[in-house]
Amino acid sequence: MKKRLAWSCLALALASSAPATAAPKTVTLAVPGMNCAACPITVKKALGKVPGVAKTDVNLDKREATVTFDDARTDVQALLRTAQDAGYSSTVVGSAK
Ligand SMILES: [Cu+2]
Numbered sequence: 001m002k003k004r005l006a007w008s009c010l011a012l013a014l015a016s017s018a019p020a021t022a023a024p025k026t027v028t029l030a031v032p033g034m035n036c037a038a039c040p041i042t043v044k045k046a047l048g049k050v051p052g053v054a055k056t057d058v059n060l061d062k063r064e065a066t067v068t069f070d071d072a073r074t075d076v077q078a079l080l081r082t083a084q085d086a087g088y089s090s091t092v093v094g095s096a097k
Pocket of ligand 1: 040
């Protein structure tokens with residue numbers, strides 16, 4: 001019973017994260033660790049290197065990074081990991097198509 005529930009959750013997760021057609025997606029990440037003018041540059045550079053990322057806007061005042069990416073080539077997890085690798089932990093604050 002428990003196993004079955006886990007599988008249906010997985011199926012749901014796969015269905016929602018793998019759309020049939022690739023479309024640019026935009027996600028906003030909260031990057032609380034940005035605290036000086038150099039930080040957004042570092043974050044933007046790191047995210048910009050991820051294959052599939054089309055555009056990165058970093059707002060130091062709001063401590064947010066808005067990333068537009070091709071969801072057939074990368075995903076939010078990869079963006080979070082990249083920010084982490086650059087030295088900034090981040091969380092998703094919102095996303096839109
Ligand atoms: Cu800094």
